[in-house]
Amino acid sequence: MNPLLLAGAAALTSGVGALGGLGGAILLVPLLVVAGIPASEAAPLGLLSVVAGSSAAAHRQMREHATNYRIGVVTETAATVGAIAGALAAGVVSEAVLTWVLAAVAVIAAVAGAARKGTRWLPDPAARGEDVGEWVGTLRGAYRLPGGVVPYAPRRVGLGTAAIGLSGLIAGVSGAGGGFIKTPATSEIMHVPVKVSSSTTTFSIGVTAAAALLVMIVDGRLDFGDGALVVLGSLVGGVAGSSVQSRLAPPVVRRTLSALLLVVAAVLVRRVL
Secondary structure, three states: OHHHHHHHHHHHHHHHHHHOOOOOOHHHHHHHHHOOOOHHHHHHHHHHHOOOOHHHHHHHHOOOOOOHHHHHHHHHHHHHHHHHHHHHHHOOOOHHHHHHHHHHHHHHHHHHHHHHHOOOOOOOOOOOOOOOEEEEOOOOOOEEEEEEEEEEEEHHHHHHHHHHHHHHHHHHHHHOOOHHHHHHHHHHHOOOOOOHHHHHHHHHHHHHHHHHHHHHOOOOOOOOOHHHHHHHHHHHHHHHHHHHOOOOOOHHHHHHHHHHHHHOOOOOOHHHH
16 A cells, blocks of 8 residues: 555544544554455554554643543453453454444444433533542543533443443454444443543553554564554544544534444445445
8 A cells, every 4th residue: 555545544544533532443444455455454553543543642631631541441451351352363253244243333322422412411610620630539520611610420330341341352353443332332321421431532442452452463463664654644643633622512522423433334334245
């Protein structure tokens, strides 16, 4: 593949991935396969793009205190175990079956997000600027909107963690990153505000992807020349995507995420037809 096109594809998909907390691999991997790169080589490049894009987006999200690292760490344990298991089991599951399952999950998540109206968590007049961020000793926190500071408290953590463990398994098998499951699971199952869930997912999918990527590197499946181009493009895309995401209102982020999930589903279905 042309080096400029490869870096450009990585930049575009990482930017879109950071915008919705999806991770760019879910779009990059199918693009690489269509361009003629074997799926076995595209998968580690997709995971590498997730790691680089996550790292690039982290600076802005840390500065804005939009990421809840405690939620990320709690859910990441299950996701990482799933990612390692998936990477080891890659090839056992039929690619066609896996792709149809991924597409169905993306559609369900899109419909769930689009069906919800309004904003679940509203600004609290009693909340102050120093409340923004994670609250020590809990999974609760607060984030800032133009209308004030918005406190939130996660719910159904066990169920959400189980769903995120599944996203790790999918990431390891397909190289898709799993973010398109993590963000809706955190937002719609655990009731974490969508801007916090997308930022937290962008942070945590980098860890999941790194775990699966390590297995693939040991297995000799990563082309380091192509990998360098993917890293370069993904760093640029991650910075750009996180910058746009921070300026959007929560309902806009949610609708954008639903639209992106439908695009993901269409790309996946096209991949097997």
